[in-house]
Amino acid sequence: xxxPTALIHPNAKLDADVSVGxxxxxxxxxxxxxxxxxxxxxVIEGHTRIGKNNRISQFxxxxxMPQDKKYKGEPTRLEIGDDNTIREFCTINxxxxxxxxxxxxxxxNWIMAYVHIAHDCQVGxxxxxxxxxxxxxxxxxxxxxxxxxxxxxxxxxxxxxxxxTGFQTRLSQDVPPYVTVADNPAVAHGINxxxxxxxxxxxESIMAIKRAYKTLYxxxxxxxxxxxxxxxxxxxxxxxxxxxxxxxxxxxxxxx
Numbered sequence: 126x127x128x129p130t131a132l133i134h135p136n137a138k139l140d141a142d143v144s145v146g147x148x149x150x151x152x153x154x155x156x157x158x159x160x161x162x163x164x165x166x167x168v169i170e171g172h173t174r175i176g177k178n179n180r181i182s183q184f185x186x187x188x189x190m191p192q193d194k195k196y197k198g199e200p201t202r203l204e205i206g207d208d209n210t211i212r213e214f215c216t217i218n219x220x221x222x223x224x225x226x227x228x229x230x231x232x233x234n235w236i237m238a239y240v241h242i243a244h245d246c247q248v249g250x251x252x253x254x255x256x257x258x259x260x261x262x263x264x265x266x267x268x269x270x271x272x273x274x275x276x277x278x279x280x281x282x283x284x285x286x287x288x289x290t291g292f293q294t295r296l297s298q299d300v301p302p303y304v305t306v307a308d309n310p311a312v313a314h315g316i317n318x319x320x321x322x323x324x325x326x327x328x329e330s331i332m333a334i335k336r337a338y339k340t341l342y343x344x345x346x347x348x349x350x351x352x353x354x355x356x357x358x359x360x361x362x363x364x365x366x367x368x369x370x371x372x373x374x375x376x377x378x379x380x381x
Contacts, residue, residue: 128165146183154200155188158207171219172200176207176232184214191218191244193262199226206232206250217242224263231268249286267302267367269324271317285371287324289317299375301341302368303334311380313342326364333362341372341379348372348379 127133131145134153139145143157146165154172157163161175164183169175173188181187188203190196201220204227211217215236220227224245230236231250241259242248248260249268258272261280266272271289278284279297288300291307291314300306303316316338321331337358341351352372359365372379 140177152188172202173205173219174202175205176209178207179205179209179211181211182213185211186216187211189216189218191221191262193221193223193244195223196221196244201244202227204228205230206234208233209236210234211236212238212240214238215240215242218244220245221262237274243280255292269320271320273307282377283371283375286367287317287320289320296380298378298380299371300380301371301375304338304380306380313338313380330362330364333358333365334368337362337365337368342381 127145128147130147131149133145133151136153137151138156140157140159142159144162146163148165149163149167152170155169156174158175158177160178163181166183167181167185169187171188199222201222203217203219209230218228221244228244228246230248233251234248235253237254237256239257240254243260243262245263246260247265249266251268252266252270254272255274257275260278263281264278265283267284267286269287270284273290273292273294275292276290276294282296283299285300285302287303289305293309294307294311295309296311305314305317306312307314316334318331337355340354355365356369359369
């Protein structure tokens with residue numbers, strides 16, 4: 126169903142069964158896949174491509190120009206995958222030519238009310254962003270990350286797979302995979318054990334991740350020494366590969 130008050134540009138490409146609520150506005154360069162529902166009072170603009178079976182609630186702004194003074198109207202993009210839920214009052218902007226030119230969100234993400242995802246963010250799949258979580262520009266978030274309510278992530282920060290932040294966490298450094306962080310500024314508080322259990326990690330894998338965490342945070346080793354020690358464990362415990370690779374790329378330093 127497409128409400129008669131919705132304004133859909135004739136050049137927009139919407140699958141036949143896309144539903145659009147009252148007073149929503151769909152711009153010229155928007156593409157929306159099958160099964161996606163758009164609530165009332167939603168604005169989708171810019172060069173925005175949205176996949177299949179997404180649920181987008183009322184009062185969202187998707188594909189607006191980046192909040193970056195360097196932006197000069199270039200045709201940068203927003204890409205959203207399949208099966209995402211985006212609740213009320215979220216703002217997700219397009220990219221900039223200073224980066225890859227696209228803000229990208231994967232599949233099966235749960236994005237709660239008042240979340241802001243800034244230009245050039247790269248968000249994986251199966252993430253949860255609780256109410257009021259905010260991503261600065263150029264943030265990278267890997268799969269299965271959970272951001273607690275009102276968490277703030279500084280621009281260029283990277284958050285590894287299966288990591289978790291507590292309520293009102295302030296992040297200005299990278300968060301390694303599997304690690305739980307909280308406080309303002311953020312500090313490490315162990316690994317996300319409960320989340321790993323829910324995703325089918327067995328006890329042996331979780332113990333290996335716990336030992337790696339202790340190597341990184343509790344052993345007294347320097348970061349370089351800890352990285353070397355963890356890399357030697359990857360052959361026996363392949364779940365540590367993403368942690369080892371993440372640490373090699375952590376340019377901002379990691380949360381301590």
